[in-house]
Amino acid sequence: MTGEPEKKEDHNSSARSMHLIGGRRVTVSDLIDAGLLQAGERLRFARNRIGVAYDATVTAEGRIRLASDGEEFRSPSRAAMVAAGMRAVDGWRAWQVVEQDRLLDGLRQDFLDQALTGTANTTQQQADDENRKRVHERLRRARERADRRDPERITVRELLSFWRATGRGDQVSQIEADLANHGLVTSPNFRAVTLDTMVSLTIPPDDSEPADTDTSPEIDPMPIPEDDEDGGDLNVRLMVGTLSPLVGVASVGPDSTFEEAITKMMLNDFSQLAVLSGPHNLRGAVTWRSIAQAMHERPDRRFTDAIDPHVEVVAYDRDLFEVLPVLQRRDFVFVRDQSRAVMGIVTTADVVHRYGEMATPYFQLGEMDQTLRWILRRAFDVDTVQTLCKKVVTSFDKLTIGDYQRVLENKAAWQRLGWRIDRAAFIARLEEIRHLRNKIMHFHSDPVPQDTVDKLQRFNELLHRYRGSA
Incomplete structure (x- = not known):
């Protein structure tokens, strides 16, 4: 024995450095280690709209044990989904710590804030901390706006610049983790669109429908921040939205004229136009071929005779490889955004x-x-x-x-x-x-x-x- 006090790992949150989070998702165990949450504390998920509540407790291992059947989950979202039989729910914003009268999400934000006061051991760790603090402050401001229902809208390129990234490469996992830690999602999903597409930094909806109930045909479910057992899903697909900026599609109305459609196509060097009677109501398309066929069959044909109703429409986050056979047959597909509005087109040339x-x-x-x-x-x-x-x-x-x-x-x-x-x-x-x-x-x-x-x-x-x- 040297007489020196034995050095022990300090789990106190004030001594925690931002670099220790390492671009990963915060866990319930982190909150316990930081003294923000205690094993045995009670959790409640209240669905006020339908007058139902679900109870759980926090285990010493950082899991959430459901009171109904004792099943345990590391992921708050997974625990809430199973407890309520829901398709998707942000468990961090669903579970309330009864003794503290606070949401798990609030404790998570405290954990991130306290990590800002931590001390790094090396120059490199200090530099990493400064970068993470800068990102943390930026996302915290975005979260404040999202909570006010005034979400910040920026391009994907601007979003990536928070992390000083120019593309969605090796830093994507860290970006997704940082967004999730602040309870944020992008709408549409920043992975599935072009770099110049505008996305909203927002929070998921407060509630969702039961798992066996279909959602509205006009609205896709909002993505939920990932905090699953494996730290998130693997997603390396090339998606339709990465070829379409989702800024709108050139169109004419169903009561248009041949002259209007032909002029728009000539001015813009388009081979086709969408026929819309509203952003969610696609009536079909007109193409050079459909116009020629209609006018050839009978010179007095009406414009509606040139509308081809058999067009393909796909979601922006659809796997591009699944759509290639359609493009081979049709030469183009229209693209719906996260609200299912027709906002883009992808052609074989694209x-x-x-x-x-x-x-x-x-x-x-x-x-x-x-x-x-x-x-x-x-x-x-x-x-x-x-x-x-x-x-x-x-x-x-x-x-x-x-x-x-x-x-x-x-x-x-x-x-x-x-x-x-x-x-x-x-x-x-x-x-x-x-x-x-x-x-x-x-x-x-x-x-x-x-x-x-x-x-x-x-x-x-x-x-x-x-x-x-x-």
Whole structure:
């Protein structure tokens, strides 16, 4: 024994640093550890609209035990859904701590606020804390507006900037966790729309219908912040909304004229127009083909004869791959937003453009890879490359970008190529591309920035220019 007091982990919330939350969802166990909630405290979920209440208690393990049957849940939302037989409910805003006369959500906000006063141990942790505090303050203001029923409306691009992100890549899980911790959702879902689509930072509705009751045909259920056992659902799909900004769709009314429809299509270079008698009432579409067919059959045909009622309408968060067969048959689909209003259109041309955006950087990387291997194969044998890479190399096809760097960083190897370009600048760009490759290969729904594609293309052009002299 040295006589020094034994150091114990301090669970007091005032000593907790924001970086310890780590971009994850706050749990009931966190509230217990921070002294904000006690094991054995009673919870009540009151549905005042129908005069029913459900009781539960908090266990020492941070679970919610239902009074009705003793079933336990780590997720407050899951516990509330099972207790009430509801399709979706935000359990943090449903369960009230009886002894404290406060919602679990209020205690969660206290936990986040107290974490702001915590002390980080390293410079990096301090920097992480400052970033998290900035995001916390920003989301807290958004929550205040949402509570006043005046939700903030911003583009997805602006939302991502809170976390200094430019795309929905590796930070999506942290973004979703931070939103959930503040009881916020985006409407529409920020994952399922374009970067320039406007979303509302709002809270889910106070109540929902029972699980066996259909929702209104005009309103989709509001998403609930995830706090499930596994920390949220995996969602890496490419959705219809990522091709349509949901800002409205060009249309004519059912009592329009051929001249109006044709003029709008010519002025905007459209191949089709929606026929609407209100944002939720799609009557069909007119296309160049339907107009030509109507007018060819009989010159005195009315405009209504050119309306094709057999059009496809899909939700903005529908999986794009499920819609591709429809696009092959119809060339376009109309898109409904979160309120089921017809607010967008996706065409085969949109899909071709997006897949071109997605495929181009992969092809550019593949071209670079093949070209560099071809160059090294012509200039060196496998034994030389193995020596320079300082690892076992059985084939040029096994080389990585890091291996290319190790070979070309060698002054003698570089001179053997006979290239009259600066070696340091070339290696620096290759290192940059190595990092870009890692980001590109981690698939997400946003297109690779054009400047990244341009860098890859220019690098390939340089390789093609000098490969003959290798």
